[in-house]
Amino acid sequence: MTDIRKQLQAAFEIEHREHLQAIRAALDNADRSTIDMADVFRRAHSLKGAARAVDLPAVEEVAHRLEALFARVLDGQQSLDDATTAEAMANLDTIEDLVAEALSPPGAPATGTAAQERKPPTPPVAPASPPAPSQAESGPARTAKTEAAAPAESGSGTYLRVASEQMEQLSGSMYQLLAELQAGESLNEALRRIEIDVRGLRRSWDTLQGQILSSTAGRGKADGLRPSVNTAVPRLRDFDQDLKALFRRLSALARNRTQSAWSIDQAARRLRDDVERVSLIAAETVFGGFGHMVREIAREEGRDVHVRTIGLDLQVDRQVLQALKDPVMHLLRNALSHGVEPAAERSAKGKPERGEIVLELASRGGRLVVSVRDDGRGPDLARIERVAVERGLLAPRAEGAMAPMMDQLLSLVFVPGFSTAGEVDRLSGRGIGLSVVAEAARRLHGSVLMRPRFPWGTEILLNVPFTAARQSLLLVEAEDRMYGLPSHAVARLLRLPAAALESVEGRPTVRIEIGGEDVVVPVIAIAALTGSPHAQIPIEAGNVKAVLVRHGARHCALAVNAFHDVRAMLVSDVDAVGLGDMVSGTVLLEDEMPALVLSPDLLIEHWVKNESHLAAGGLGLAPAATDQRGATTILVVDDSITTRTLEKSILEAQGYRVLLSVDGIDALNVLRSGEAMVDLVIADVEMPRMDGFGLLQAVKTDPRIASTPVILMTSRADPEDVRRGLDLGASAYITKQKFDQRELLATIGQLL
CATH class of the missing domain: 3.30.565.10 (Histidine kinase-like ATPase, C-terminal domain)
Structure with missing residues (x-):
């Protein structure tokens, strides 16, 4: 059995126990009227799919019967009476026996006789984990384990079995440490400001000291008070020396603090990288x-x-x-x-x-x-x-x-x-x-x-x-509250002149260039989407600060009072009532005040739902993003920037939409990504990494894009090259020596 097969079965053994335990707890301990049948049904559904993934058809069949039973209860076709509960429990027992039989070591005594009577189990397979664990490693069977697998005979290292809950706690503690260190950065700034203040105080004292000594010496001569002057001067000098010593100690403390903070930051980063490496596994x-x-x-x-x-x-x-x-x-x-x-x-x-x-x-x-x-x-x-x-x-x-x-x-x-x-x-x-x-x-x-x-x-x-807890956030302020927006959804930060705002059916909008298109984007006060529906768009010095966010093809500009910074922060789940679905979590700031993490996708969906008549009009959508196909799209592939620019200008003048790629690999990524709907490809033959022939062959052997016409353009007019291109499936072959834009446009017209 392969290592990946063992890992899949080990994961299934853990997962199926969790589902069985949760379903039994729901049926046993909860009042029948308060059972969350939707959750129970989803667990049965997930159990069926997981059994399918590890090729346990007998378990899948019983899980399907269990799912159908819960579906009838969920739909009101069957009541959850004692007989139904007993039937469900019997199916749970059967699943447990079947899994025990399937995952038992070869030659081990059968434990699922009841399951054998109901449904023959699949043939026994190798164990999901190494046999005979030490007593110190043993624990509840339901505890998730992470295991670094390696051939036993390699002798290249020692491996430790660790409960997954402990890894999660370690990861959480590490992120909390990073958050605390990040919050401690304000101390460095405070110390730097104190050092600057003391430096200014010392300069003021130097000036004041000279004035005091001059004034004191003058009065001493005039009044005959020379002894008092002799007493004051040493005290002033002592004070001056003490102030200089204090400044030196403060400067040394600031330097040491800066160096220490840098060293701690580097150590914390190494710790984060090490913990993340342990937490990461192959998909x-x-x-x-x-x-x-x-x-x-x-x-x-x-x-x-x-x-x-x-x-x-x-x-x-x-x-x-x-x-x-x-x-x-x-x-x-x-x-x-x-x-x-x-x-x-x-x-x-x-x-x-x-x-x-x-x-x-x-x-x-x-x-x-x-x-x-x-x-x-x-x-x-x-x-x-x-x-x-x-x-x-x-x-x-x-x-x-x-x-x-x-x-x-x-x-x-x-x-x-x-x-x-x-x-x-x-x-x-x-x-x-x-x-x-x-x-x-x-x-x-x-x-x-x-x-x-x-x-x-x-x-x-x-x-x-990539990680469940930490994410990169843009921190913004609106109506004296701090919010975090996941940076992956932020297209750009905007500073819009208030005079540039336009009105569409009484709603503020702005024209923004997106993907080469002039798009009308709604401008919405972020506070209006998060609990203050009548909040006004904040304007400061004649400008509006806004965050352009995107979800799919839709864009919205969220107006805020101030931008702060972008940080990787530990995001906690939200359990508070009344915050709404658009709040996906919270983060703690330096002053121990929480900032709400918002979901840009749900913010946009909320706007679409409440302004459906404007959304249906295409507001926030670039023309190419609508459900109607726009201009014909042509992909030009050439490593020469001059040639690409020339062909682009010729084609755009005829109303075509033009995409550019620098070589065959770049073009293949564009074609396969599905991000753009390419109607035709014009490719040079001689290019680095992948030439035109290689690109043509890759296109014609990929069933998803094989129907896309390809025109080869090259300076190579050798008949063998022409024949090779046509044999590979080129729709046309045009030589650059005889290049005529009318011929190119006519060829494109015939193919499209």
């Missing part, structure tokens, strides 16, 4: 079994699906990965049930009969981005609108009225209970999955976004911090 440890799970489900559903996983070697905080496990599982199931069509339907649409589902993890801007995408049907916006109207989430639209914006409709799929499935099956239909995804993203101080892929398919993006 494959948690997500490694998902590809197999989706393939198995697809086979059972009679669908031919190719599953790709990318970036599972990325190192991520274990807490973050565990929090994302169920959400990602739900997304993969949704991609299969809602996205990928049967082979016959795909063929009728001109698609390859074999569908594709991709799970990709990447690091962008210091954040973890999880993408689950498919090449299936894509979001059914009309169906989403109908379901939203039926559920009262949208008002019925009058005939001929403008349809809601795409981003507004797609945000509704994350509402609890929302589902467009025609019927409930093992994969979908209960409206639980996507709300679980949104809740997990909120708890991790992240965001989730659904968007269509072109020419077909759907992508859901989860954007969360």
Whole structure:
């Protein structure tokens, strides 16, 4: 058995015990009328998916029966009486026995005879952890363990088993230490100010001392008081020496404090890096079994699906990965049930009969981005609108009225209970999955976004911090309160002349260039979104300070009183009542006062919901971000800046939207990312890293972008090069020696 297989089973052994314990506690200890059946159902649903991920079909089948039982109770079709509770308990016992059998060491005596009578278990597999642990290491079976695995015969080091709770406490203490050290920076500043004050005092004293001595000596001669002068002068000199000594000690103290603070800061940074290295694990440890799970489900559903996983070697905080496990599982199931069509339907649409589902993890801007995408049907916006109207989430639209914006409709799929499935099956239909995804993203101080892929398919993006506790925040002040905004969502800081504000239906807006487009963006007082609905936009010296935030394609400018600084801070969960969903956590500042951490995504969604008529008009959206395809997009790939500029000017003059790449690898990243919908590629042949032929071959072998036309432009007019390009699938081959912009534009016109 591979190490990753052992790690997956070890994680499942821990997870299944947690779910069983929680469900039993709910059924045993709570009053029947106060049981949170939604939580109990979600646990059964998660247990089923986890069993699928580690290939335990017998456990999955029992968990499915348990999930169906709780679903009937949740829907009011069955009461939670003694008989139902007994049935649920029996299923829980069966699951426990089946897992014990499956994860027991080879040759160990069977412990799950009752489970064998109900459902034959899967064949025994190797243990999830090394046998015969020492007495000092033993503990409750439900305690999570992190284990550095290495071949026993290597003898390269000693490994220690540590309870995950202890690692979490260590990580929390480390972040608290960093927060305290950061708060202590104010002491350095205070000490520096005292040193400056004492230096100024010394200069004043030097001036005053000369004046006193001159005045005293003059009066002594005039009044014949020479003895008193002789007494005063030594005392003044003593005072002067004491003041100089005090200044020297203070300066030395300030230098030592600065050096000490620097050394402590460096040690704390090393400690943070060491703790984070211990806390980080490869994403494959948690997500490694998902590809197999989706393939198995697809086979059972009679669908031919190719599953790709990318970036599972990325190192991520274990807490973050565990929090994302169920959400990602739900997304993969949704991609299969809602996205990928049967082979016959795909063929009728001109698609390859074999569908594709991709799970990709990447690091962008210091954040973890999880993408689950498919090449299936894509979001059914009309169906989403109908379901939203039926559920009262949208008002019925009058005939001929403008349809809601795409981003507004797609945000509704994350509402609890929302589902467009025609019927409930093992994969979908209960409206639980996507709300679980949104809740997990909120708890991790992240965001989730659904968007269509072109020419077909759907992508859901989860954007969360790499670590569960610490994140980078922009601190701002509004109406005498401090707020923190996650810096990943901040596009830029603005200082807007009040005279530049425009009015759209009585609401203040401003024109801002975003992505080369002139976009009308709403300007909203941040206090108006956080409890003071009638708060005015603060204006100081004729200017408005605002933070331009983004969520998906939508932008808003949040007006504040003052900007402070950007810090990496320890974010605590919020348990207080009345703060609203837009507050995702709190941080403590130097004066022990809390600052509220706001979710930019929920702030924008709140504005969209309350100003739906303005949102539907496209306010805050660049033209290319709407659901209507704008100008045709052409990707120009050339390592020569002169050639790129020339071709860009020619194409833009004809109304085309132009993107630029410097070589084949850069272009391939643009094409595969899905960030832009590219209609045609014009590529040079001779380029560093990846030439035009390599780019063409990569495009034509990738089914997602193979249909994109590619024009090769090069100074190489050799017939063999022309033939090679055309054999690889080039739509046209134009030589630069005979370059004629009319020929280029005519070729583009024929291809498009």
